[in-house]
Amino acid sequence: MTPPPFHDLLPTVLVVDDEVRSQDALRRTLDEDFTVFTASSADEARGLLQRQPVSVILCDQRMPGMTGVNFLKEVREQWPDIVRIVLSGYTDSEDIIAGINEAGIYQYILKPWSPDHLLDAVRNAVEAQVLQQQTSRLDLELRTSTRVLRQRTASQMAQAKSHFGFERIVRAPGSPLDLLCRMAERAARYDIPVLVLGESGTGKELLARAIHYASPRLTGPFVVENCAAIPDTLLESELFGHKRGAFTGAFEDHAGLFQRADGGTVFLDEIGETSPAFQVKLLRVLQEGEVRPVGAARPVPVDVRIIAATHRNLEQRVREGLFREDLYYRLSAVALTVPPLRERVGDIPPIARQIAQDVAGELGHPGAALTDETLACLLAYPWPGNIRELRNEIGRALALHEGTELPPEAFSPRVLQGRAAGGGGDLTAALPASGSLTERLDVIEAMVLRETLLRHRWNKTKAAAELGLSRVGLRAKMQRFGLDKP
Template identity: 40%
Template sequence: MPTPRTALIVDDERDIRELLVLTLGRMGLRVDTAADVASARQQLAANKYDLCFTDMRLPDGSGQDLIELIATRYPDTPVAMITAHGNVDAAVDALKAGAFDFVSKPVDLQVLRRLVQNALQLSEQRRAQQQTSNNRLQGESAAMNALRATIAKVARSQAPVYISGESGVGKELVARLIHEQGPRSAGPFVPVNCGAIPTELMESEFFGHKKGSFTGAQGDKEGLFQAAHGGTLFLDEVAELPLHMQVKLLRVIQEKSVRAVGANAELPVDVRILSATHKNLAALVEDGRFRHDLFYRINVIELVVPPLRERREDIPALAHNVLARLAQELGEPAPKIAPDAVQMLTDYPFPGNVRELENILERALALSDGTVISTDDLRLPTPRAAGTPGTTPSPAGGVGKPVYITGQQPAVPADLPDYIERLERDAIVKALEECRYNKTKAAAKLGITFRALRYKLKKLGID
């Protein structure tokens, strides 16, 4: 399940806060509120937001000061000013201070929703720029050089591209690079996980809806195709689309127009389609679970992203770069990796690819006691010995390659990451309370290093 977008509302009027919380909540955002500058500063320090609204006049300061603070310390968070009706000077000053837009009281909900969509799009673009600058397709292996050359070629085209590859190889990053290097780079890049949208909401999410078209449609809503107009729409996990949506998607691609739910007329859309999945889409076509006509439409150009185990020579440099980025986020010097730890990473098959490498190194950095990452800090799954359960038999009847496992685990809830995070949070809060918020003692009580505790506090947002 994707992490919900977050917003901070700063206003001393309770009615305005409640109106914005209700409106943004219906748009799928998680909303925090603050009634003054001091509370807003605390919220900004403790959490990362995709969007912020602030009133112009606050009990202990001005929204202008808050905008300048956000522009300086939290440049990835778009902020909008809430102004009194007709106060043009304040709006202009807010824009000069770094606000991306403003909304006047009384708040027009349609204007507000459009502003929120633009802000989230801006936030996504800023994150994309940061990610691609820090995390561009790294590696000098033959496979990566060939992939970069192919991206440069297909970026110049307007043809749909199907990006295939295992989970964690960086398919979305490849899609972003195709967008950035092509003629649509000035337009929006709109990613959507097709498996994360409830079936009953798909048509509304993709094509938009008109007010009153169904229960709960309290206003007009722009769909993903309209949001991507002039740019690129990236359909991640496209294999998860149900058949009825595949039919509608095919028609949109063919006609280059969409009809919102409840609308009488179609609207033209100018969108380049990029799609991806970790599944074998050709096999799904053979099984009748994916339409062959849609497959041929989105698969004009296929681009295969190689798994990490097929470019092992890139792993040492990748590991050093990931650790440097993680350490920078924590405000610490980057640790070194022991040679035997580098070799262990190079030998590991990485079923989760680059995403798994990042997770392993993030954990190692948190649990390491010193300035050098050792093999013990990596805590990689270990292979079973030959001939024991867990190995795969070879065709000749002997023992094949070892299977990397972490042992048999008891059943856990389906939302495993959230479940583990709740357990960690409860344990840390309890230890802090028992140690009267002495972090050094709490770390010792939990059996982890002080640095590991500090990392967990920041990751879990515990102040």
């Protein structure tokens, strides 16, 4: 039978029944809400299904040549998304069970059927098909999204590894940090504690983060706690967590840093400032792999790697009874010492240039180049605050100085003292290897003049007053030694 014109906006229903009067009755009931196709046999229905998309099949159970259940079993195999409903005038339980189990029948409607009941059944069947299609699409999207998310996560992880890896620890060729980084990279492969030693501001956290991203734990969290920044009584709660009501102000359970870092790395900075009582609890974490939140009845297992750091001499503190010897040896399975900036002055130019670029971006500053004269000044200063101090100085200079270059006078007076702050060794190194006493004294005089002018930002009145010279005398000496403001 030729199907009626297909209507894109209405769900489609195929009625399969060998009785024409039954087909007409079903069509009249359904045609206001659905596009209705009819077929008088299984063969006719198969042909129509191959040409026309169908949402729901209403099939009579008793038809010549094939039962409705057997036909719908075929439909289930070839067109599984179609919702299948059986119409029958018989209440044979075996037919019902077979229909449900073998043909995946959505509903079994008995004759004589009620128009309202039939309409509700078909509407529900269409809704079921829509939900099924949406679920299938969602499953597909989720599978696709999982791949996309996995790729995106891998890409982000690669970016993080590149950004925080050992290759991003800025240094000059042949730097003392080369050997340190090679040792750290080897240690990173093994799940053992690492102790990072060095003065404040040398970049211990940077090294610890590089170790994390070179380790098997790189997909886990990297969390940082400065043990000197909070009181010892709160440190336990912050790291190990607490239960509600454990102390005044504990209004709810709190997961500690170790629990939040599960599967990753905990970086404990300034570990040398902790109390012996806290050290005992930290030792338990290392030995047992578990933490006990404050107020908890039972410990909680955690899987973390600990990297600790300190500017203290822990061996000395062990001898003084201020640090537990057993904890020290637990933490220092691998001990790495980051040298201060004054012991690797060759690293100062590349570090300073990188800091200038980074800080300019953070400040929204157009950026300024470091002149050779400025780099010479930075090389002469001993940097007691190390890289942290260098970063602060460059940030200050960028914020207060205008221009495309940062001259020495853009820096603070203590940096401008340069060679004088670095001690007499720098002066001696700058003297010519040979020459008369007058020639060698001239070199020293020129250096003193230059340092004083830099410190006073080329204010000749202030520089002359400090040196006990008149402005005319200072100008004459500047001309003699070729000291002109850049």
